[in-house]
Amino acid sequence: MSVAIRTTDLRKQYAHVLALDGVDLEVETGEIFGILGPNGAGKTTALEIIEGLRRPDGGEAEVLGQRPWPRDPALLRRMGVQLQASSFFEQLTAGEQIAMFADLFDAPAEAAADMLDRVGLADAADVRTKKLSGGQAQRLSIGCALVHRPELVFLDEPTSALDPQARRNLWDLMREIRAAGSTIVLTTHSMEEAEALCDRVAIMDAGRVIAVGTPLALVRDLDAPVRITIPPDTMTREQAAALPGVDEAEETESGITLRSADAAAVLGALARDGRLHGLQVRGATLEDVFLNLTGREYRA
Amino acid sequence: MTRSLSALVREGFKALLRDKMALFFTFGLPLGFLILFGLMFSNNSSTPKVLVVGQGSLVQVIDSPAMKDALDVERATDLAKARKRVENAEVAAVISQEGQTLRVDYAASETQTSGQVLGIINGVVSQANLKAAGVTTPAFRMDAKTVEDTSLGYIEFFVPGLLGYGISVGAVFGLAIALVQWRRSGLLRRLQLTPVATRDIAVARVIVHVALAIAQTIAFFALGKLAFDLKLSGAWWMALPLVVCGTIAFLAIAFAVASFAKTQEAASGIANAVTLPMGFLGGAFFPLDLAPGWMQGISKVMPLTYLTDGLKDVMVRGQGPTAALIPMAILLGFAVVIGGVAVRFFRWE
Numbered sequence A: 001m002s003v004a005i006r007t008t009d010l011r012k013q014y015a016h017v018l019a020l021d022g023v024d025l026e027v028e029t030g031e032i033f034g035i036l037g038p039n040g041a042g043k044t045t046a047l048e049i050i051e052g053l054r055r056p057d058g059g060e061a062e063v064l065g066q067r068p069w070p071r072d073p074a075l076l077r078r079m080g081v082q083l084q085a086s087s088f089f090e091q092l093t094a095g096e097q098i099a100m101f102a103d104l105f106d107a108p109a110e111a112a113a114d115m116l117d118r119v120g121l122a123d124a125a126d127v128r129t130k131k132l133s134g135g136q137a138q139r140l141s142i143g144c145a146l147v148h149r150p151e152l153v154f155l156d157e158p159t160s161a162l163d164p165q166a167r168r169n170l171w172d173l174m175r176e177i178r179a180a181g182s183t184i185v186l187t188t189h190s191m192e193e194a195e196a197l198c199d200r201v202a203i204m205d206a207g208r209v210i211a212v213g214t215p216l217a218l219v220r221d222l223d224a225p226v227r228i229t230i231p232p233d234t235m236t237r238e239q240a241a242a243l244p245g246v247d248e249a250e251e252t253e254s255g256i257t258l259r260s261a262d263a264a265a266v267l268g269a270l271a272r273d274g275r276l277h278g279l280q281v282r283g284a285t286l287e288d289v290f291l292n293l294t295g296r297e298y299r300a
Numbered sequence B: 001m002t003r004s005l006s007a008l009v010r011e012g013f014k015a016l017l018r019d020k021m022a023l024f025f026t027f028g029l030p031l032g033f034l035i036l037f038g039l040m041f042s043n044n045s046s047t048p049k050v051l052v053v054g055q056g057s058l059v060q061v062i063d064s065p066a067m068k069d070a071l072d073v074e075r076a077t078d079l080a081k082a083r084k085r086v087e088n089a090e091v092a093a094v095i096s097q098e099g100q101t102l103r104v105d106y107a108a109s110e111t112q113t114s115g116q117v118l119g120i121i122n123g124v125v126s127q128a129n130l131k132a133a134g135v136t137t138p139a140f141r142m143d144a145k146t147v148e149d150t151s152l153g154y155i156e157f158f159v160p161g162l163l164g165y166g167i168s169v170g171a172v173f174g175l176a177i178a179l180v181q182w183r184r185s186g187l188l189r190r191l192q193l194t195p196v197a198t199r200d201i202a203v204a205r206v207i208v209h210v211a212l213a214i215a216q217t218i219a220f221f222a223l224g225k226l227a228f229d230l231k232l233s234g235a236w237w238m239a240l241p242l243v244v245c246g247t248i249a250f251l252a253i254a255f256a257v258a259s260f261a262k263t264q265e266a267a268s269g270i271a272n273a274v275t276l277p278m279g280f281l282g283g284a285f286f287p288l289d290l291a292p293g294w295m296q297g298i299s300k301v302m303p304l305t306y307l308t309d310g311l312k313d314v315m316v317r318g319q320g321p322t323a324a325l326i327p328m329a330i331l332l333g334f335a336v337v338i339g340g341v342a343v344r345f346f347r348w349e
């Protein structure tokens, strides 16, 4: 696997905050790489340094084999960027806006209309950008980033303003782009998005990368107990606690929740008694990973 | 022209045409001033009004169509009533003839018009004397030409003056506010992530604003000619290169304003603080010849002064094309100096 992005020991100090405190990242060509973390973790700063928009105080970034700073038009042509805050030519319509970006990147003119359609804005082509809703503006901004079919795409919280349906559509679009061979780096504070969409994630907190890997591996390495919830009135708490493999049982609103490091034994016992009906099984999530690494609840 | 440059130019024109405020400030306001000033001053003719009473050979000359340009003559019958009107400053003088003597009653308090009237009447009497003495070819003659702006008709003063002002307002406000808005919305950062050259962004704005200034010039010439009988003299077509150089100087000012202003409100405040004094001291609204020395001194550091002066030279003072060259060079000099300072302070975010 070739490497699309590599950073070593990126540091960035703002007036009162240390935004990046030594960030090492490696993004492989063709993957969807998520940078996950709570607000203020330093995701945007890291992204903007990689894009060449900011200069780090220390450390280095290498993008598609080149230095992103100072600005290099040839490199910029290969990248597509959606910034966290949408910004447009105010007096243009959505259609003109995306056509403008096609012009700036020398992309085929038809690509503009196609991409507008692809992000679900064909009906809003004649709407001035300042009249777009938050979600529409976000989709337009993503469309403008993708119109020239860049081989490396940066999306900073691309789905934060989207409703669930639009979010799913966007996930599909990103998977298509990946299938076409592009690399995508996105930031999100949604654990769900990272798990559903990203091939690999880096979890950031307070200017550092605290974990990197596939969402599955991160969860598996955690070796966290599985939670099994039995519907109410099936058995008593004491009976449940006595099942093989159960480490802990507690009564909750939705029934009795068991924690177990050996889910197979618990489920086997329940299956023998014919008590699988209405059962809920939940493995550890990235939230547990975050909790485990920082000792804090994850709050976006 | 590259594809991105032409796209940026098209965006500039669209943005302008869709921005009603910008259109008002670049066309509506300066042209409105021209109409207002033109109407205000066109009736206020500079020919003094006089009353003539009775008959006589000299009275006949004064009340002839030949004198129309010099005096606004009205007939009256009652000498006493006519003199009252002089006292009330309704008319400049009453003229009557008794035998060989032409009598002029005037108000000494109205020095300027009285002087004018007395000069004209004195000329009429001298002419009559020469004729009576049988002189057909006078030995001496006077050839008088005025040199200052007061000699220009009002419209000949206002068209170049207000044109210069309109161009300064259009360029300074237009570019400064657009740049601040681009910076605040993050568009300037966004553009840095496209391959477009910074030079293309700048060139696109210059193209848009120069085209706009040319449109303003055409509108001013047309309105002046059609509505106010503007009399052009000299190399008036040199107004165009002058306007281009002026626009470039004002764009440099706009760039400087945008470098220092953080918000759009601040930008329009500073733009006002620059263009209004420039309009007053730069010869846009009134001539500077009679202004005190210190005011003329201040006007020397304002690019608009050189634009309006150059425009007046080639449009209405009968000067040849070379008269525009020095103002053009000075305007470009301003652009280099101001633009150079602004570049140092400009921020992208």
Ligand SMILES: Nc1ncnc2c1ncn2[C@@H]1O[C@H](COP(=O)(O)OP(=O)(O)O)[C@@H](O)[C@H]1O
Pocket: A014, A015, A016, A017, A018, A019, A037, A038, A039, A040, A041, A042, A043, A044, A045, A046
């Ligand atoms: N331009 C800036 N000036 C000063 N502080 C900033 C600036 N941008 C971000 N920060 C601070 O740096 C930290 C990291 O911010 P950011 O990279 O935007 O995090 P995230 O994108 O993960 O929310 C935050 O504490 C934020 O307040």
Ligand SMILES: [Mg+2]
Pocket: A043, A044, A045, A084, A156
């Ligand atoms: Mg952010």
